[in-house]
Amino acid sequence: MRVAVLGTGRMAVRRAELLARHHDVAEVTIAGSDRQRTADVAAACGAHPSTVPAALARSPDAVVIASATADHARHLRDCAGLGVPVFCEKPLALEVDEARLLVEALDAGAVTVQMGFQRRFDPALRAAREQAASGRLGTLCSVRITARDAAPPPERFIGRSGGIFRDMHVHDADLARWVTGREVAAVYATGAVRVHERFARHGDVDTSAILMTMDDGLPVLIDGSRQDPRGYDVRLEVLGSRDAVVAGLDERTPLRSLEPSGVRPRPAPWTSFLERFAGAFAAETEAFVALVRDGGDSPCPPRDALAALEVAVACERSRTEGIAVEPASV
Numbered sequence: 001m002r003v004a005v006l007g008t009g010r011m012a013v014r015r016a017e018l019l020a021r022h023h024d025v026a027e028v029t030i031a032g033s034d035r036q037r038t039a040d041v042a043a044a045c046g047a048h049p050s051t052v053p054a055a056l057a058r059s060p061d062a063v064v065i066a067s068a069t070a071d072h073a074r075h076l077r078d079c080a081g082l083g084v085p086v087f088c089e090k091p092l093a094l095e096v097d098e099a100r101l102l103v104e105a106l107d108a109g110a111v112t113v114q115m116g117f118q119r120r121f122d123p124a125l126r127a128a129r130e131q132a133a134s135g136r137l138g139t140l141c142s143v144r145i146t147a148r149d150a151a152p153p154p155e156r157f158i159g160r161s162g163g164i165f166r167d168m169h170v171h172d173a174d175l176a177r178w179v180t181g182r183e184v185a186a187v188y189a190t191g192a193v194r195v196h197e198r199f200a201r202h203g204d205v206d207t208s209a210i211l212m213t214m215d216d217g218l219p220v221l222i223d224g225s226r227q228d229p230r231g232y233d234v235r236l237e238v239l240g241s242r243d244a245v246v247a248g249l250d251e252r253t254p255l256r257s258l259e260p261s262g263v264r265p266r267p268a269p270w271t272s273f274l275e276r277f278a279g280a281f282a283a284e285t286e287a288f289v290a291l292v293r294d295g296g297d298s299p300c301p302p303r304d305a306l307a308a309l310e311v312a313v314a315c316e317r318s319r320t321e322g323i324a325v326e327p328a329s330v
Helices: 010-020 035-045 052-057 070-080 097-110 123-134 155-161 169-180 196-200 278-294 302-321
Strands: 002-006 025-033 046-048 060-066 088-091 113-116 140-148 184-192 207-214 219-225 233-240 244-247
Touching: 002 010, 010 025, 010 035, 010 060, 010 155, 010 207, 010 302, 025 035, 035 046, 046 052, 052 070, 060 070, 060 278, 070 088, 070 155, 088 302, 097 302, 113 233, 113 302, 123 169, 123 219, 123 233, 123 244, 140 169, 155 196, 169 207, 169 302, 184 302, 196 219, 207 302, 233 302
Parallel strands: 002 025, 002 060, 025 046, 060 088, 088 113, 140 219
Antiparallel strands: 140 233, 184 207, 207 219, 233 244
């Protein structure tokens, strides 16, 4: 199959590299607006350089949208008439109204889209979901999610990221829905600039906390930070009436124990989400190639991305207004 990858940033590079190594993919095209950048990225990935219009005009068998966030909605519309499966990095769009219209258009056109929520393909997180769904954990009592970047993004990224809730915690919103099988009924969110003043200049925060209430009353607690001095950290804990489990806790978890018994020497902590979820990205790519090759239902459809965006926007409103907000109201 021939796959066009739209974008030349780090996610486009990662997707192109994974696709180029796949035995079912015969050709990868990298499409960007900067001719030299596109040529350099394509050469590094073993792909063909192109512009976006030219790449789509060549009738690829599939398209991966890994362009700038602001371009996702436009590129999805450009791909809608091709009649081929599309993989799109989150988010669909930065604004809820635009995302809703886009979902309706994709549904009306019967466009198969797989959204990029790679955590769904992490083995431990998948196991947490399966054990919760099977009843092995008993009645779910609470869920806790930790999300901490190893280092803050550069200032040029902050202003176009959509903010900590849309950029980072949208993954946690998706995870909460996916693991529990429930919808988010209400959120209360807070945040502050504790270290990096550049976030304040863009109306954003570097530290956050969210209390979600799912539609069955289950509480989900989320804490976030744009910098963890010990490394990248994503963990999910599920407390049930029969058992308690955690995903993301191992010898590389960036925590220093103060217990008198001490801790054995550890390998280096994760440095980024690309490293922490390397296996998940590969499995996600495999799922998309299978979707292109065999057809079937998307493992992460656009409506799930819309639901996560609604939660993220509700969190923003909650932080600004100091009240609990229902995602259905945004």
